[in-house]
Amino acid sequence: xxxxxxxxxxxxxxxxxxxxxxxxxxxxxxxxxxxxxxxxxxxxxxxxxxxxxxxxxxxxxxxxxxxxxxxxxxxxxxxxxxxxxxxxxxxxxxxxxxxxxxxxxxxxxxxxxxxxxxxxxxxxxxxxxxxxxxxxxxxxxx
Amino acid sequence: xxxxxxxxxxxxxxxxxxxxxxxxxxxxxxxxxxxxxxxxxxxxxxxxxxxxxxxxxxxxxxxxxxxxxxxxxxxxxxxxxxxxxxxxxxxxxxxxxxxxxxxxxxxxxxxxxxxxxxxxxxxxxxxxxxxxxxxxxxxxxx
DNA sequence: ACAAAAATTAGAATTATTCCAATTATGGCT
DNA sequence: AGCCATAATTGGAATAATTCTAATTTTTGT
Ligand SMILES: [Mn+2]
Ligand SMILES: [Mn+2]
Ligand SMILES: [Zn+2]
Ligand SMILES: [Zn+2]
Numbered sequence: 307x308x309x310x311x312x313x314x315x316x317x318x319x320x321x322x323x324x325x326x327x328x329x330x331x332x333x334x335x336x337x338x339x340x341x342x343x344x345x346x347x348x349x350x351x352x353x354x355x356x357x358x359x360x361x362x363x364x365x366x367x368x369x370x371x372x373x374x375x376x377x378x379x380x381x382x383x384x385x386x387x388x389x390x391x392x393x394x395x396x397x398x399x400x401x402x403x404x405x406x407x408x409x410x411x412x413x414x415x416x417x418x419x420x421x422x423x424x425x426x427x428x429x430x431x432x433x434x435x436x437x438x439x440x441x442x443x444x445x446x447x448x
Numbered sequence: 449x450x451x452x453x454x455x456x457x458x459x460x461x462x463x464x465x466x467x468x469x470x471x472x473x474x475x476x477x478x479x480x481x482x483x484x485x486x487x488x489x490x491x492x493x494x495x496x497x498x499x500x501x502x503x504x505x506x507x508x509x510x511x512x513x514x515x516x517x518x519x520x521x522x523x524x525x526x527x528x529x530x531x532x533x534x535x536x537x538x539x540x541x542x543x544x545x546x547x548x549x550x551x552x553x554x555x556x557x558x559x560x561x562x563x564x565x566x567x568x569x570x571x572x573x574x575x576x577x578x579x580x581x582x583x584x585x586x587x588x589x590x
Numbered sequence: 591a592c593a594a595a596a597a598t599t600a601g602a603a604t605t606a607t608t609c610c611a612a613t614t615a616t617g618g619c620t
Numbered sequence: 621a622g623c624c625a626t627a628a629t630t631g632g633a634a635t636a637a638t639t640c641t642a643a644t645t646t647t648t649g650t
Contacts, residue, residue, distance in 0.1 A: 327648075348638080384529065386532075390638090419564060419568065426555060431544060433544065433582040435582070435584070436582050439578070439579040448573075448574060490606080511629075530606095531606060602642105610633075610634090612630085617625095617627100618624090
């Protein structure tokens, strides 16, 4: 697993921009998130990370994920009280949680739809972010 | 604090419908949620409940809230990993979380908008529920 | 290479929630 | 009303995701 130069640059810029250092661990975790573009929990990230970097600690996994979220290179995704998941897809999208398989699927959202959602806010309200979570049955399970 | 007859009937029907019993505690908690229609955490519900029923336990508060959610008399609301909140507003609505004040405000949603959100799902996906959470600054704080 | 600052690490601490086993309350039936 | 079976409540222990802490290691600029 190797971080492509374009993403390496992205990572370095983002870190530098927020006064943080580039480390093996941060690079490794960013790379593994980009490799399999799903929505792993911290524990799953930890398991994947150890495959190539057996000495990394769970605390570091949490730290790295936090850094990546802060620098907006990945997103955090929560469903109810389940463990937080991490998403490397930075395009505007919602999440669909399949109750059958547990799978989480990205749902693309048009600017127009997001605009409409913003417009229903009462006067004086301004949102930086809208979180949209569907839950039901995905195509594979119906 | 007294549960109005209409709501008492609603509660009893819902409980009966799912083979559960009517208890003082369940009624009390339903009543206090209806009285102040905000979005308290279990701890806050516990605090309010003890004002009139000092012997109620936190476990019971959790149990009652779970029962009310199961019977669809209230909704659960989650923001990130914060403690779960409970909402007695059963109309179709989203939640706006103010980062400044911590306040949670209901945002009404038209059927039409929800319809549009359903329509963006890929073929084969069916959602039972959409959870929409805004976060930003509310009118009071801007 | 050196020093200062930041990151990593292992393990302890925290905290919301769930579980457990004992006690008490409810509702149907006589 | 009294009895019984069943369900609910209770206090405290257990759980689990995440955060904190203090020691060690790594990075970066000089
Ligand atoms: Mn995603
Ligand atoms: Mn609400
Ligand atoms: Zn599925
Ligand atoms: Zn506000």
